[in-house]
Amino acid sequence: MLGDARKAQEIFETTLREAAQRAAHGELPKEPFWLFREARWRCLEASKTSLEAEPLELDQHDLTPQASSQIEQLEPTQLAIWISGAPEPQRTALALFYLDEFDYREILDLTELKPGELSRLLALGRRQFQAWLNTRISDKPAL
Amino acid sequence: MNTQRLSRRQRALLNCAPISEERIRDRSMRSALFRASNSNEFANQRSFDRAVASLVGAIPIPPETAEWFSKKELIATPGRTWKKTARNPAALAIGIAVVVIAGVFVFQLLGRLNDFPGSATARKLLTIAGSTRSVLLDPVNADAGTLSDLFFMKHGLEHYDVPEEFADFPTIGCRVFDDDESRRIAQIWVTEKRMQFFLFPAERDVKTGAVLGFPGWRYVHQEGWVGAVTEHNGVCFMAALRGGERDLAPYIFKSKE
Numbered sequence: 600m601l602g603d604a605r606k607a608q609e610i611f612e613t614t615l616r617e618a619a620q621r622a623a624h625g626e627l628p629k630e631p632f633w634l635f636r637e638a639r640w641r642c643l644e645a646s647k648t649s650l651e652a653e654p655l656e657l658d659q660h661d662l663t664p665q666a667s668s669q670i671e672q673l674e675p676t677q678l679a680i681w682i683s684g685a686p687e688p689q690r691t692a693l694a695l696f697y698l699d700e701f702d703y704r705e706i707l708d709l710t711e712l713k714p715g716e717l718s719r720l721l722a723l724g725r726r727q728f729q730a731w732l733n734t735r736i737s738d739k740p741a742l
Numbered sequence: 743m744n745t746q747r748l749s750r751r752q753r754a755l756l757n758c759a760p761i762s763e764e765r766i767r768d769r770s771m772r773s774a775l776f777r778a779s780n781s782n783e784f785a786n787q788r789s790f791d792r793a794v795a796s797l798v799g800a801i802p803i804p805p806e807t808a809e810w811f812s813k814k815e816l817i818a819t820p821g822r823t824w825k826k827t828a829r830n831p832a833a834l835a836i837g838i839a840v841v842v843i844a845g846v847f848v849f850q851l852l853g854r855l856n857d858f859p860g861s862a863t864a865r866k867l868l869t870i871a872g873s874t875r876s877v878l879l880d881p882v883n884a885d886a887g888t889l890s891d892l893f894f895m896k897h898g899l900e901h902y903d904v905p906e907e908f909a910d911f912p913t914i915g916c917r918v919f920d921d922d923e924s925r926r927i928a929q930i931w932v933t934e935k936r937m938q939f940f941l942f943p944a945e946r947d948v949k950t951g952a953v954l955g956f957p958g959w960r961y962v963h964q965e966g967w968v969g970a971v972t973e974h975n976g977v978c979f980m981a982a983l984r985g986g987e988r989d990l991a992p993y994i995f996k997s998k999e
Contacts, residue, residue: 604804611807625823662786670793675801678794696758699795702765703758718754725790 600642600694602683610641659726669736689720761795859945859954860978864971867940868964871982879915886911901975902928902941940980944973959994
Protein backbone atom coordinates (compact mmCIF):
# COMPACT_ATOMS: atom_id res chain seq x y z
CA MET A 600 0.00 0.00 0.00
CA LEU A 601 2.80 2.44 0.83
CA GLY A 602 5.94 1.19 -0.88
CA ASP A 603 7.79 2.06 2.31
CA ALA A 604 8.40 -0.73 4.81
CA ARG A 605 9.15 1.67 7.67
CA LYS A 606 5.91 3.60 7.25
CA ALA A 607 3.95 0.37 6.85
CA GLN A 608 5.47 -0.91 10.07
CA GLU A 609 4.50 2.29 11.90
CA ILE A 610 0.94 2.17 10.64
CA PHE A 611 0.63 -1.50 11.48
CA GLU A 612 1.79 -0.91 15.05
CA THR A 613 -0.33 2.20 15.56
CA THR A 614 -3.43 0.43 14.26
CA LEU A 615 -2.91 -2.61 16.45
CA ARG A 616 -2.06 -0.50 19.49
CA GLU A 617 -5.25 1.50 19.09
CA ALA A 618 -7.21 -1.73 18.58
CA ALA A 619 -5.74 -3.13 21.80
CA GLN A 620 -6.66 0.04 23.69
CA ARG A 621 -10.21 -0.01 22.34
CA ALA A 622 -10.47 -3.69 23.23
CA ALA A 623 -9.31 -2.95 26.76
CA HIS A 624 -12.06 -0.35 27.09
CA GLY A 625 -14.62 -2.68 25.51
CA GLU A 626 -15.09 -0.27 22.59
CA LEU A 627 -14.33 -2.58 19.69
CA PRO A 628 -16.68 -1.84 16.76
CA LYS A 629 -19.04 -4.64 15.82
CA GLU A 630 -18.66 -4.08 12.05
CA PRO A 631 -16.54 -6.70 10.30
CA PHE A 632 -13.13 -5.72 8.87
CA TRP A 633 -13.00 -2.48 10.82
CA LEU A 634 -9.35 -3.15 11.59
CA PHE A 635 -8.49 -3.44 7.88
CA ARG A 636 -10.59 -0.36 7.07
CA GLU A 637 -8.77 1.53 9.81
CA ALA A 638 -5.38 0.40 8.49
CA ARG A 639 -6.35 1.35 4.95
CA TRP A 640 -7.36 4.88 5.94
CA ARG A 641 -4.12 5.33 7.85
CA CYS A 642 -2.19 4.24 4.75
CA LEU A 643 -4.13 6.70 2.60
CA GLU A 644 -3.47 9.47 5.11
CA ALA A 645 0.24 8.63 5.16
CA SER A 646 0.50 8.54 1.36
CA LYS A 647 -1.11 12.01 1.15
CA THR A 648 1.84 13.49 3.01
CA SER A 649 4.51 11.67 1.02
CA LEU A 650 5.73 12.35 -2.49
CA GLU A 651 3.65 10.67 -5.15
CA ALA A 652 4.63 9.75 -8.66
CA GLU A 653 3.01 11.70 -11.48
CA PRO A 654 -0.01 9.81 -12.79
CA LEU A 655 1.10 8.13 -15.99
CA GLU A 656 -0.87 6.49 -18.73
CA LEU A 657 0.56 2.97 -18.42
CA ASP A 658 0.72 0.60 -21.34
CA GLN A 659 -1.62 -2.35 -21.34
CA HIS A 660 -1.29 -5.82 -22.71
CA ASP A 661 -3.46 -8.92 -22.83
CA LEU A 662 -2.50 -11.59 -20.32
CA THR A 663 -0.24 -14.21 -21.80
CA PRO A 664 0.15 -17.86 -20.86
CA GLN A 665 3.78 -17.07 -20.00
CA ALA A 666 2.78 -14.46 -17.38
CA SER A 667 3.13 -16.85 -14.45
CA SER A 668 6.70 -17.79 -15.41
CA GLN A 669 7.52 -14.08 -15.85
CA ILE A 670 6.12 -13.33 -12.38
CA GLU A 671 8.15 -16.13 -10.84
CA GLN A 672 11.30 -14.29 -11.90
CA LEU A 673 10.32 -11.20 -9.92
CA GLU A 674 11.41 -10.28 -6.44
CA PRO A 675 8.44 -9.84 -4.02
CA THR A 676 9.53 -6.26 -3.28
CA GLN A 677 9.33 -5.41 -7.00
CA LEU A 678 5.67 -6.39 -7.00
CA ALA A 679 5.05 -4.52 -3.75
CA ILE A 680 6.57 -1.35 -5.22
CA TRP A 681 4.55 -1.72 -8.44
CA ILE A 682 1.26 -2.06 -6.49
CA SER A 683 2.11 0.83 -4.17
CA GLY A 684 2.64 3.01 -7.24
CA ALA A 685 -0.89 2.41 -8.52
CA PRO A 686 -3.39 5.23 -8.00
CA GLU A 687 -6.18 4.95 -5.44
CA PRO A 688 -8.54 3.10 -5.32
CA GLN A 689 -6.82 0.68 -7.71
CA ARG A 690 -3.95 0.27 -5.26
CA THR A 691 -6.26 -0.85 -2.42
CA ALA A 692 -8.22 -3.12 -4.76
CA LEU A 693 -5.06 -4.87 -6.01
CA ALA A 694 -3.52 -5.09 -2.54
CA LEU A 695 -6.62 -6.62 -0.95
CA PHE A 696 -7.34 -8.91 -3.90
CA TYR A 697 -3.84 -10.40 -4.09
CA LEU A 698 -3.62 -10.85 -0.33
CA ASP A 699 -6.07 -13.67 -1.06
CA GLU A 700 -7.78 -13.22 2.29
CA PHE A 701 -11.08 -11.71 1.15
CA ASP A 702 -13.75 -12.54 -1.40
CA TYR A 703 -14.91 -9.84 -3.80
CA ARG A 704 -17.91 -8.86 -1.66
CA GLU A 705 -15.65 -8.24 1.32
CA ILE A 706 -13.32 -6.15 -0.86
CA LEU A 707 -16.33 -4.13 -2.05
CA ASP A 708 -17.29 -3.57 1.59
CA LEU A 709 -13.78 -2.52 2.55
CA THR A 710 -13.11 -0.25 -0.42
CA GLU A 711 -16.68 1.09 -0.78
CA LEU A 712 -16.43 0.43 -4.52
CA LYS A 713 -19.20 -0.76 -6.83
CA PRO A 714 -18.82 -4.26 -8.36
CA GLY A 715 -18.30 -2.84 -11.86
CA GLU A 716 -15.58 -0.49 -10.61
CA LEU A 717 -13.73 -3.23 -8.77
CA SER A 718 -13.91 -5.48 -11.81
CA ARG A 719 -12.59 -2.72 -14.10
CA LEU A 720 -9.77 -1.78 -11.72
CA LEU A 721 -8.58 -5.38 -11.33
CA ALA A 722 -8.74 -6.09 -15.07
CA LEU A 723 -6.87 -2.87 -15.81
CA GLY A 724 -4.27 -3.68 -13.16
CA ARG A 725 -3.62 -7.10 -14.68
CA ARG A 726 -3.22 -5.69 -18.19
CA GLN A 727 -0.89 -2.93 -16.98
CA PHE A 728 1.18 -5.34 -14.93
CA GLN A 729 1.45 -7.68 -17.90
CA ALA A 730 2.68 -4.78 -20.05
CA TRP A 731 5.20 -3.88 -17.34
CA LEU A 732 6.31 -7.51 -17.11
CA ASN A 733 6.81 -7.64 -20.87
CA THR A 734 9.14 -4.66 -20.76
CA ARG A 735 11.11 -6.00 -17.79
CA ILE A 736 11.23 -9.72 -18.29
CA SER A 737 11.63 -11.62 -21.44
CA ASP A 738 8.77 -14.07 -21.90
CA LYS A 739 11.12 -16.58 -23.53
CA PRO A 740 12.07 -19.35 -21.17
CA ALA A 741 15.68 -19.22 -20.05
CA LEU A 742 17.85 -21.87 -21.58
CA MET B 743 -16.69 -22.05 -24.64
CA ASN B 744 -15.04 -18.67 -24.46
CA THR B 745 -15.63 -15.53 -22.47
CA GLN B 746 -17.21 -13.82 -25.47
CA ARG B 747 -20.41 -15.73 -24.77
CA LEU B 748 -20.64 -14.53 -21.17
CA SER B 749 -22.92 -11.73 -20.06
CA ARG B 750 -21.39 -8.41 -19.04
CA ARG B 751 -22.20 -9.14 -15.40
CA GLN B 752 -20.56 -12.56 -15.56
CA ARG B 753 -17.51 -11.03 -17.21
CA ALA B 754 -17.33 -8.47 -14.38
CA LEU B 755 -17.60 -11.27 -11.85
CA LEU B 756 -14.83 -13.24 -13.54
CA ASN B 757 -12.50 -10.26 -13.21
CA CYS B 758 -13.05 -10.50 -9.44
CA ALA B 759 -12.89 -14.32 -9.33
CA PRO B 760 -11.22 -15.40 -6.09
CA ILE B 761 -7.76 -16.89 -6.31
CA SER B 762 -8.55 -19.64 -3.79
CA GLU B 763 -11.46 -21.96 -4.44
CA GLU B 764 -12.66 -21.73 -0.83
CA ARG B 765 -13.49 -18.05 -1.30
CA ILE B 766 -16.15 -18.82 -3.89
CA ARG B 767 -19.20 -18.23 -1.72
CA ASP B 768 -22.02 -17.12 -4.00
CA ARG B 769 -23.99 -18.89 -6.67
CA SER B 770 -23.56 -16.24 -9.37
CA MET B 771 -19.78 -16.39 -9.06
CA ARG B 772 -19.81 -20.19 -9.17
CA SER B 773 -22.00 -20.10 -12.26
CA ALA B 774 -19.72 -17.57 -14.04
CA LEU B 775 -16.67 -19.67 -13.18
CA PHE B 776 -18.32 -22.79 -14.52
CA ARG B 777 -19.17 -21.10 -17.82
CA ALA B 778 -15.64 -19.77 -18.19
CA SER B 779 -13.91 -22.97 -17.11
CA ASN B 780 -12.82 -23.89 -20.66
CA SER B 781 -11.78 -20.39 -21.66
CA ASN B 782 -8.07 -19.85 -22.43
CA GLU B 783 -8.43 -16.18 -21.56
CA PHE B 784 -9.73 -17.08 -18.10
CA ALA B 785 -7.11 -19.79 -17.67
CA ASN B 786 -4.43 -17.12 -18.30
CA GLN B 787 -6.07 -14.86 -15.72
CA ARG B 788 -6.16 -17.68 -13.16
CA SER B 789 -2.51 -18.57 -13.58
CA PHE B 790 -1.56 -14.87 -13.55
CA ASP B 791 -3.53 -14.29 -10.32
CA ARG B 792 -2.10 -17.36 -8.63
CA ALA B 793 1.45 -16.35 -9.52
CA VAL B 794 0.94 -12.81 -8.21
CA ALA B 795 -0.72 -14.08 -5.00
CA SER B 796 2.13 -16.49 -4.44
CA LEU B 797 4.61 -13.63 -4.88
CA VAL B 798 2.60 -11.49 -2.43
CA GLY B 799 2.74 -14.37 0.03
CA ALA B 800 6.52 -14.34 -0.32
CA ILE B 801 6.84 -10.67 0.66
CA PRO B 802 8.99 -10.89 3.80
CA ILE B 803 7.36 -9.83 7.06
CA PRO B 804 9.77 -7.71 9.15
CA PRO B 805 10.72 -9.43 12.42
CA GLU B 806 9.25 -6.48 14.41
CA THR B 807 5.86 -7.18 12.82
CA ALA B 808 6.14 -10.93 13.18
CA GLU B 809 6.74 -10.39 16.89
CA TRP B 810 3.22 -9.01 17.27
CA PHE B 811 1.73 -12.22 15.98
CA SER B 812 3.88 -14.41 18.20
CA LYS B 813 2.23 -12.91 21.28
CA LYS B 814 -0.34 -15.27 22.65
CA GLU B 815 -2.97 -12.63 23.19
CA LEU B 816 -2.63 -9.87 20.61
CA ILE B 817 -5.70 -7.96 21.72
CA ALA B 818 -6.67 -8.53 25.32
CA THR B 819 -10.33 -9.16 25.80
CA PRO B 820 -11.64 -6.67 28.34
CA GLY B 821 -12.78 -7.91 31.70
CA ARG B 822 -16.53 -7.73 32.11
CA THR B 823 -17.52 -4.52 33.80
CA TRP B 824 -20.23 -4.47 36.45
CA LYS B 825 -22.40 -2.38 34.13
CA LYS B 826 -22.09 -4.92 31.32
CA THR B 827 -22.75 -7.84 33.65
CA ALA B 828 -25.80 -6.10 35.05
CA ARG B 829 -27.17 -5.55 31.53
CA ASN B 830 -26.83 -9.23 30.68
CA PRO B 831 -30.39 -10.69 30.55
CA ALA B 832 -29.36 -13.83 32.43
CA ALA B 833 -27.67 -11.81 35.19
CA LEU B 834 -30.65 -9.48 35.29
CA ALA B 835 -33.08 -12.41 35.67
CA ILE B 836 -30.95 -13.96 38.42
CA GLY B 837 -30.72 -10.57 40.15
CA ILE B 838 -34.49 -10.08 40.09
CA ALA B 839 -35.05 -13.63 41.35
CA VAL B 840 -32.59 -13.09 44.21
CA VAL B 841 -34.27 -9.78 45.15
CA VAL B 842 -37.72 -11.43 45.14
CA ILE B 843 -36.50 -14.39 47.23
CA ALA B 844 -34.76 -11.99 49.64
CA GLY B 845 -37.96 -9.91 49.83
CA VAL B 846 -40.09 -12.95 50.66
CA PHE B 847 -37.50 -14.09 53.21
CA VAL B 848 -37.40 -10.66 54.91
CA PHE B 849 -41.22 -10.45 54.85
CA GLN B 850 -41.50 -13.86 56.52
CA LEU B 851 -38.75 -13.02 59.00
CA LEU B 852 -40.50 -9.79 60.01
CA GLY B 853 -43.74 -11.75 60.36
CA ARG B 854 -42.02 -14.33 62.56
CA LEU B 855 -40.45 -11.58 64.72
CA ASN B 856 -43.97 -10.47 65.70
CA ASP B 857 -45.14 -14.01 66.37
CA PHE B 858 -45.97 -15.16 69.88
CA PRO B 859 -47.71 -18.26 71.29
CA GLY B 860 -51.32 -18.03 70.16
CA SER B 861 -50.71 -15.50 67.34
CA ALA B 862 -52.04 -17.93 64.71
CA THR B 863 -55.29 -18.36 66.65
CA ALA B 864 -55.49 -14.60 67.16
CA ARG B 865 -55.25 -14.03 63.39
CA LYS B 866 -58.00 -16.58 62.73
CA LEU B 867 -60.18 -14.78 65.27
CA LEU B 868 -59.55 -11.45 63.55
CA THR B 869 -60.94 -13.00 60.38
CA ILE B 870 -63.98 -14.10 62.36
CA ALA B 871 -64.31 -10.59 63.81
CA GLY B 872 -64.41 -9.18 60.28
CA SER B 873 -67.25 -11.49 59.24
CA THR B 874 -69.36 -11.46 62.43
CA ARG B 875 -72.69 -9.59 62.55
CA SER B 876 -73.97 -8.40 65.91
CA VAL B 877 -77.22 -10.36 65.49
CA LEU B 878 -75.27 -13.61 65.79
CA LEU B 879 -74.44 -12.78 69.40
CA ASP B 880 -76.70 -13.11 72.41
CA PRO B 881 -77.76 -9.61 73.46
CA VAL B 882 -76.22 -8.65 76.78
CA ASN B 883 -76.54 -5.29 78.49
CA ALA B 884 -73.68 -5.26 81.00
CA ASP B 885 -70.10 -4.18 81.42
CA ALA B 886 -67.57 -6.46 79.73
CA GLY B 887 -65.81 -7.13 83.04
CA THR B 888 -68.89 -8.78 84.52
CA LEU B 889 -69.12 -11.42 81.78
CA SER B 890 -66.43 -13.66 83.28
CA ASP B 891 -68.99 -14.91 85.83
CA LEU B 892 -71.41 -15.65 83.00
CA PHE B 893 -68.76 -17.62 81.10
CA PHE B 894 -67.89 -19.61 84.24
CA MET B 895 -71.46 -20.24 85.38
CA LYS B 896 -73.05 -20.98 82.03
CA HIS B 897 -70.16 -22.52 80.04
CA GLY B 898 -67.73 -23.68 82.74
CA LEU B 899 -64.94 -21.47 81.39
CA GLU B 900 -62.44 -20.65 84.10
CA HIS B 901 -60.31 -17.49 84.04
CA TYR B 902 -62.10 -16.09 80.96
CA ASP B 903 -61.60 -12.62 82.47
CA VAL B 904 -61.62 -9.33 80.58
CA PRO B 905 -58.55 -7.28 81.65
CA GLU B 906 -59.36 -4.25 83.77
CA GLU B 907 -58.48 -1.73 81.05
CA PHE B 908 -61.34 -3.07 78.94
CA ALA B 909 -63.61 -4.17 81.79
CA ASP B 910 -65.77 -1.04 81.94
CA PHE B 911 -66.89 -1.02 78.31
CA PRO B 912 -70.65 -1.63 77.90
CA THR B 913 -71.41 -4.70 75.77
CA ILE B 914 -73.90 -5.27 72.95
CA GLY B 915 -73.71 -9.04 73.02
CA CYS B 916 -71.60 -12.11 73.56
CA ARG B 917 -71.35 -15.78 72.60
CA VAL B 918 -69.23 -18.87 73.20
CA PHE B 919 -68.32 -21.14 70.32
CA ASP B 920 -65.85 -23.85 69.40
CA ASP B 921 -63.21 -23.11 66.78
CA ASP B 922 -61.97 -25.62 64.19
CA GLU B 923 -59.66 -27.14 66.83
CA SER B 924 -62.49 -27.51 69.33
CA ARG B 925 -61.18 -24.78 71.57
CA ARG B 926 -63.79 -22.81 73.50
CA ILE B 927 -63.80 -19.21 72.34
CA ALA B 928 -65.68 -16.41 74.03
CA GLN B 929 -66.59 -13.42 71.86
CA ILE B 930 -67.83 -10.08 73.26
CA TRP B 931 -69.05 -7.10 71.23
CA VAL B 932 -68.77 -3.72 72.94
CA THR B 933 -70.15 -0.31 71.98
CA GLU B 934 -66.75 1.42 72.14
CA LYS B 935 -65.58 1.84 68.54
CA ARG B 936 -67.49 -1.37 67.64
CA MET B 937 -64.63 -3.22 69.27
CA GLN B 938 -64.74 -7.00 69.76
CA PHE B 939 -63.08 -9.00 72.53
CA PHE B 940 -62.02 -12.62 72.27
CA LEU B 941 -61.02 -14.95 75.07
CA PHE B 942 -59.39 -18.23 74.11
CA PRO B 943 -57.13 -20.86 75.72
CA ALA B 944 -53.43 -19.99 75.59
CA GLU B 945 -51.11 -22.33 73.70
CA ARG B 946 -49.52 -25.09 75.72
CA ASP B 947 -46.32 -27.06 75.38
CA VAL B 948 -47.16 -30.30 73.55
CA LYS B 949 -44.91 -32.42 75.80
CA THR B 950 -45.31 -30.85 79.25
CA GLY B 951 -48.71 -29.17 78.86
CA ALA B 952 -47.30 -26.00 80.40
CA VAL B 953 -48.84 -22.71 79.29
CA LEU B 954 -46.71 -20.85 76.76
CA GLY B 955 -47.15 -17.41 78.19
CA PHE B 956 -45.72 -14.07 77.09
CA PRO B 957 -45.41 -10.79 78.93
CA GLY B 958 -47.48 -7.65 78.16
CA TRP B 959 -49.45 -6.94 75.02
CA ARG B 960 -48.71 -8.13 71.50
CA TYR B 961 -50.23 -6.90 68.30
CA VAL B 962 -51.51 -9.00 65.40
CA HIS B 963 -52.86 -7.84 62.03
CA GLN B 964 -55.21 -9.52 59.60
CA GLU B 965 -57.30 -8.21 56.71
CA GLY B 966 -57.42 -4.58 57.93
CA TRP B 967 -58.05 -5.57 61.53
CA VAL B 968 -55.71 -5.19 64.44
CA GLY B 969 -55.72 -7.13 67.69
CA ALA B 970 -53.94 -6.51 71.01
CA VAL B 971 -53.36 -9.80 72.80
CA THR B 972 -52.34 -10.57 76.37
CA GLU B 973 -52.17 -13.79 78.35
CA HIS B 974 -53.25 -14.33 81.94
CA ASN B 975 -53.87 -17.58 83.86
CA GLY B 976 -53.65 -19.71 80.72
CA VAL B 977 -56.25 -17.69 78.86
CA CYS B 978 -55.54 -15.17 76.09
CA PHE B 979 -57.54 -12.00 75.76
CA MET B 980 -57.67 -10.10 72.47
CA ALA B 981 -59.22 -6.69 71.87
CA ALA B 982 -59.86 -6.29 68.14
CA LEU B 983 -61.02 -3.45 65.93
CA ARG B 984 -60.89 -2.44 62.30
CA GLY B 985 -57.90 -0.13 61.89
CA GLY B 986 -54.28 0.05 62.97
CA GLU B 987 -52.18 -0.16 66.08
CA ARG B 988 -52.66 3.61 66.62
CA ASP B 989 -56.38 3.01 67.25
CA LEU B 990 -55.73 0.41 69.94
CA ALA B 991 -52.62 1.86 71.49
CA PRO B 992 -54.38 4.51 73.65
CA TYR B 993 -56.29 1.79 75.53
CA ILE B 994 -53.15 -0.23 76.18
CA PHE B 995 -51.19 2.90 77.09
CA LYS B 996 -53.95 3.90 79.54
CA SER B 997 -53.65 0.51 81.24
CA LYS B 998 -49.87 0.89 81.59
CA GLU B 999 -50.30 4.23 83.28
